[in-house]
Amino acid sequence: MQNFLHPDCWPIGWAVFVPLLIHLWNRKEGRTILVGSIQWIPEQEQRKINRIQFSDFWRFLVRTLMLLCLCLLILQYLWPNKEQETYSNKWILVDPQIKISNSLQLILDSLSKTKNDIRYLQAQFPKEKSTKSLNNHWALLQQLAVQNDRPDSVLIFSNLYQKDFMTSRPTLPFHIAWQPIPEEEESPILLKAWKAGGNRATLLFALPSNTSFSFVKEIIDLQEEENLALESPLPSLKIQQNSPNKWMIESSNQQVLVENQASVSIDITSISKENLYYLRSAIRAIQEYTGVKILEDSSEPDFIFQEEIAAYTTQYFSRELNSISILQNLHYQEANDAAMVQELLPILLDSFIPAHIKQLDRRIMDTQLATSSYQAQERLSFNDQKQASRRFDSILWILLLGLFLVDRFWIGNN
Amino acid sequence: MNNIHELLLPKYLHSVKGLELLAKKTVASFLPGLHQSKRTGAGMEFSNYRTYQSGDDLRMLDWKLYARSDRFYIREAEQEKNIHVQFLIDTSASMLHEDSGLQKIDYARFLIATIGWLALQQGDRLSLQSMNEHQITRLGPKPGRKFFQRLLYQLLQLNCSGKFPNTANHFAPTTSKKEKHLLLFFTDLYEHHDEIFQTLKNYRRPQQEIILFHLMGQNELEMSFKGSVTLEDLETKQRIQLGSKEDRLKYKELLSERIDGLKDQFTTMQMDYLLVNMQESPGSILPYFLKKRIHSRN
Incomplete structure (x- = not known):
């Protein structure tokens, strides 16, 4: 409207x-x-x-x-969609594991003033955080679905990685919207490191926020058992050589092995022929600039390039791919839409997070869950909205x- | 109109059939109302007989003819009947104002032709005078059918332009003071410096009766022009925009006051005034006018 x-x-x-x-x-x-x-x-x-x-x-x-x-x-x-105005009973569910910052508290306080019911995503959905917690949030929502006083619309403030939504998504009788909250604001995550020639290594950090992912590249000199302090907001590093060819870089309790050669695989099968030439030229430029091999591999890609939606937004590659997007009309959206986060998150994290980090129980949502019936419902409602506007x-x-x-x-x- | 016969429309002539153009002032005095002539008997030239009508002077009844025919007839003397009917027509540019497809000058032509025909039937002498600042025409006075046809032809040739002439001296009366005279003035009374009233004052005579036909279009009286219009004065070429209803209402108020003032003024000047709405046909105006005169005489 x-x-x-x-x-x-x-x-x-x-x-x-x-x-x-x-x-x-x-x-x-x-x-x-x-x-x-x-x-x-x-x-x-x-x-x-x-x-x-x-x-x-x-x-x-x-x-x-x-x-x-x-x-x-x-x-x-656009004539207001009547369906959007039918949600009279709205609940706000807050994941008890997220850290409620001052800004988030302000948001919750303002929401409570608008007669929204704020509860915690725990058993019995209490209004105050309790010690008991159930890690399977889908199961919790299923319990909510059978309650007599269930809402018809739910807004969930959850962990950025949605790690507690386990198993497959059930069919739920209410509308769900997500607002992902990063665990720590601007807390960088060391993703990859590879040799950049000589005694240097290239580090790839991810800086997640609730709107987008940023990636930062740093090149350091490998020194035996040396502590490095990087520029903020990047954290300090500890570098340790375990063997002549193996270096361990530790940052914020994250450890990454320095690899001999780094490569990134991309999936560009959905790119049209007209744009494929330009995209490959840009990728060659990126390879020369970053020293990272970019391979076309659709089986296990690091990046998926789509013409409607760009696979990521990164500071690391942003300059080159922004140029591509501008020249070739490759749209990219900031992940400020809850639905978009659901779609992009599993794709990005699955490719970037190494296996040993995954073992730290950073659960990744199944990609299929990103295209739930909720999405279809939203698209349908959007179609209704469009139809309403056409009628208007x-x-x-x-x-x-x-x-x-x-x-x-x-x-x-x- | 190119043909004089177009002026004599049967429907208009039929409307005045059986009526008479009576001159109110057929006597020496200038008092209003009808006065009988004191001169009777020998010395008055016989003109013709006509049937007796209610109100006729019984002294003019021909008893011998009554004895012979058992019917009453009035013996008409030529002196009583013979009047000069003068048509005075304003041919200024404002007479080109059109209403319902008919211009004021054309309307006046129909009125003059019909009244002239009636006067002709009565044996009256006719004359025609037109005036605007560019041209003044005079024709007559003469009786007879041939002259009437000339008069109609002259009527067709009239052109309207300019304003009403400002100089009253141009319009010295062409009739003698003793002659019985009926002046019919056809105008829209649009003047700039009182020139029409000055002219009428010049025409006032003891034996004369003046009747003024004030021609106005229905759209002039009601200001019934639709939408936002610009009015252009036919004489001065000035333009004015007329839009709101308030303007029209105000105009109608002023016009009504103006007409009331004119009636009072002409009454003071002892002249007959008739407001002619061009929306009405001459065939309805003339009978009304003539019957009104007969009624007032009686």
């Missing part, structure tokens, strides 16, 4: 203001009729006619309505035509 205070809607204000100005200053003479004499129209009345006056109100009203219809058609005004467009066109006929044939003759 359009917010009429939004600058995009300012043309509607002009649609009223400009015709008003024109109408007031209109010097249109209309038909000229020869009459015997105008002498009996007193002089003061003639002066009055020359002044600005607001006359012909109905014609002004009709023309303003016509311009208003045109503006609404141009702005593609038809009404606007009919109204515009009717107003034109009224202005032309009825008001013009009166």
Whole structure:
């Protein structure tokens, strides 16, 4: 639904203001009729006619309505989807494992003021955090589904990696939206390290947030048992050589082995032929710039390139792929949409998180869960919204035509 | 109109059939109302007989003819009947104002032709005078059918332009003071410096009766022009925009006051005033006018 205070809607204000100005200053003479004499129209009345006056109100009203219809058609005004207004009983479920920062607390406080029921995603869904917790959140939601006082819409503040949503997603009778919260804001994660020639290594850090993933590359000199302090926000590192060819880099309780050669596999099978040439050129440039081999492998890709949705947003590659996206209209969206996070998260993390980190119980959601019936429902509702807007467009066109006929044939003759 | 016969429309002539164009002032005095002539008997030239009508002077009843025919007849003397009917027509540009497809000048032509035909039937002498600042025409006075046809032809040739002439001296009356005279003035009374009233004052004579036909279009009276219009004065070429309903209401108020003032003014000047709405056909105006005159005489 359009917010009429939004600058995009300012043309509607002009649609009223400009015709008003024109109408007031209109010097249109209309038909000229020869009459015997105008002498009996007193002089003061003639002066009055020359002044600005607001006359012909109905014609002004009709023309303003016509311009208003045109503006609404141009702005593609969407009629509010009634389905969105039917959620009267909304619950907010907070994962007890997430750290509630000050900003998050402010959000929860404001939500509680709007008569939303805030509870914890635990057994019995208490309003206060309890010590008992059930790690299978799908099971919890299934319990919620059979309660008498169940909501018809749920907003879940959960862990960024959605790790407690285990097994397959059940069918639930309420609408679910997710708001992922990072465990620690701007807490970098050491993902990969590989030799960059000589005694140097390239490190790849991930900086997750609730809106996007950023990747930072650092090149360091490998020193035996040396502690390095990197520039913020990157953490300190401890480098240890276990063997002549093996180096261990430790950061924030994460350990990464330095590999001899790094390579990244990408899946570009869904790219059209027209864009494939340019994309491969960009990838070659990236390889030369980063020293990382990028291989086309659709079986276990690190990156999946799609023309509708870019697979990631990264600081590491952003310059090159942003260029590609701009040149080749590869759209990418910031992951500020809960649904988008669900789709991208498993793809990215599955490729970047090494196996030993996965063992730290950073559970990855099954990719299939990202395309749940919820998504289909949302798409369907979006289609309904589109259909509603199309119907509204038809009404606007009919109204515009009717107003034109009224202005032309009825008001013009009166 | 190119043909004089187009002026004599049967429907208009039929509407005045059986009526008479009576001159109210057929006597020496200038008092309003009908006064009988004191001159009777020998010395008055016989003109013709006509049937007796209620109100006729019984002294003019021909008893011998009554004895012979058992019917009453009035003996008409030529002096009583013979009047000069003068048509004075305003041919300023404002007479080109059009209403319902008919211009004021054309409307006046129909009225003059029909009244002239009636006067012709009565044996009256006719004359025609038109005036605007560019041209003044005079024709007559003469009786007879041939002259009437000339008069109709002259009527067709009239052109409207300019304003009503400002100089009253141009319009010295062409009739003698003793002659019984009926002046019919066809105008829309649009003047700039009181020139029409000055002209009428010049035409006032003891033996003369003046009737003024004030021609106005329905759209002039009601200001019924639809939509936002610009009015252009036919004489001065000034333009004015007329839009709101308030302007129209105000105009109608002023016009109504103006017309009331004119009626009072003409009454003071002892002239008959008739407001002619061009929306009405000449065939309905003339009978009304003539019957009103007969009624007032009686």
